[in-house]
Amino acid sequence: MKLKGAIIGCGFFAHNHMQAWNEIKNIEIVAVCDLDKKKAISFSKKFKIAHYYTDINKLLDLENLDFVDVVTTMETHLSIGKILSKRKVATSIQKPFAENLQDAKKIVSLYEKTKTPLMVHENFRWQTPLMTLKKLEKQYQLKKPQYSKISFRHANPVGYTNQAYLYDLEEYLILDVGIHLYDLSRFFLGEATSVYTINQNTNKKFKGETAFTSLVRHENGGVSIIDASISSIKTPDRFAQTLVNVEYENGSIDLDYDYNITVHKKGLKKLHKGNPRKLKWISKPWDQIQESIVNTHNHFISCLNMKRVHDTSGADNIKSLSLVFASYQSNKHRKEIQLNEK
Numbered sequence: 207m208k209l210k211g212a213i214i215g216c217g218f219f220a221h222n223h224m225q226a227w228n229e230i231k232n233i234e235i236v237a238v239c240d241l242d243k244k245k246a247i248s249f250s251k252k253f254k255i256a257h258y259y260t261d262i263n264k265l266l267d268l269e270n271l272d273f274v275d276v277v278t279t280m281e282t283h284l285s286i287g288k289i290l291s292k293r294k295v296a297t298s299i300q301k302p303f304a305e306n307l308q309d310a311k312k313i314v315s316l317y318e319k320t321k322t323p324l325m326v327h328e329n330f331r332w333q334t335p336l337m338t339l340k341k342l343e344k345q346y347q348l349k350k351p352q353y354s355k356i357s358f359r360h361a362n363p364v365g366y367t368n369q370a371y372l373y374d375l376e377e378y379l380i381l382d383v384g385i386h387l388y389d390l391s392r393f394f395l396g397e398a399t400s401v402y403t404i405n406q407n408t409n410k411k412f413k414g415e416t417a418f419t420s421l422v423r424h425e426n427g428g429v430s431i432i433d434a435s436i437s438s439i440k441t442p443d444r445f446a447q448t449l450v451n452v453e454y455e456n457g458s459i460d461l462d463y464d465y466n467i468t469v470h471k472k473g474l475k476k477l478h479k480g481n482p483r484k485l486k487w488i489s490k491p492w493d494q495i496q497e498s499i500v501n502t503h504n505h506f507i508s509c510l511n512m513k514r515v516h517d518t519s520g521a522d523n524i525k526s527l528s529l530v531f532a533s534y535q536s537n538k539h540r541k542e543i544q545l546n547e548k
């Protein structure tokens with residue numbers, strides 16, 4: 207059965223979302239909606255989408271939708287979520303899920319009340335290099351993860367020049383990128399219990415932090431070091447690759463630059479590649495991010511079809527978001543923050 211969907215928000219990143227929807231069988235994006243009429247028109251023309259709207263209620267009144275894909279910035283999510291949950295439309299919503307934990311919890315409870323599926327488009331764990339790392343963990347029977355180092359450091363302005371709104375945020379890199387990295391730490395080591403974070407501003411164009419280093423404790427006794435920077439000069443530049451090292455009781459895996467993955471296990475060293483698939487519309491340096499959108503959409507749709515809760519459901523994402531806000535507290539008070547006592 208073909209599912210019919212709509213995109214809400216026709217800005218910078220929505221173009222990638224639409225290209226990715228075009229990769230998926232049995233899906234049709236039948237309408238788009240943006241408050242900015244010009245953007246809605248040009249987006250619908252570019253992708254040959256039958257209808258455009260500037261008002262979400264009108265979109266829902268006139269279209270028969272199985273799902274919507276919300277690609278707007280975080281401050282709009284509560285008001286959009288109120289409308290969509292009330293009308294029981296299955297929703298995928300971009301990160302950051304909300305500006306604060308209270309709003310995120312409110313959105314989750316609205317969707318729970320009307321029993322409507324809600325997934326956060328948390329795409330880093332759906333990047334091919336990271337999915338490959340997870341697969342190798344199983345293949346080599348690596349057990350009991352006890353340490354991870356998750357790093358996203360670059361100096362390529364392309365990482366923010368398309369998103370001018372980022373310059374003025376009081377809280378920037380942890381909310382924008384840290385959220386993905388904290389989610390990865392939970393993906394590899396399980397739930398977190400506390401965080402200690404130090405922020406830096408290394409680029410005065412930004413109001414908020416442009417670098418951070420976090421130490422996270424996990425329920426299983428493991429520890430993660432998570433760091434990011436937009437001022438890390440390397441040749442070649444590392445944007446937008448997340449470099450990861452996970453250590454287990456019986457081995458370790460390194461995901462290095464250029465998707466090179468090395469597995470170590472008791473005297474054994476094996477090399478693997480984790481390159482994203484080559485799709486016509488993807489290009490460096492965004493390739494692994496662009497490709498992950500297809501994988502994330504696929505997860506959204508397959509869970510809808512199987513009536514399963516999404517791995518990165520709204521409720522799940524609150525756990526990653528808790529790390530974000532605890533990190534800001536930690537940096538402010540210069541102390542370790544327990545996740546259940548903020």
Ligand SMILES: NC(=O)c1ccc[n+]([C@@H]2O[C@H](COP(=O)([O-])OP(=O)(O)OC[C@H]3O[C@@H](n4cnc5c(N)ncnc54)[C@H](O)[C@@H]3O)[C@@H](O)[C@H]2O)c1
Pocket residue numbers: 214215216217218219220239240241242245260262277278279280282286300301302327329368369382495
């Ligand atoms: N996961 C990733 O890898 C990744 C990468 C880049 C951006 N993002 C996220 O995607 C989101 C969108 O980012 P962007 O750069 O495309 O933003 P953008 O500002 O370019 O686009 C957002 C659009 O939403 C529209 N909009 C806002 N409220 C609306 C409403 N109520 N109804 C209809 N339209 C509305 C705006 O008019 C705007 O055109 C952000 O949350 C950003 O963090 C994620």
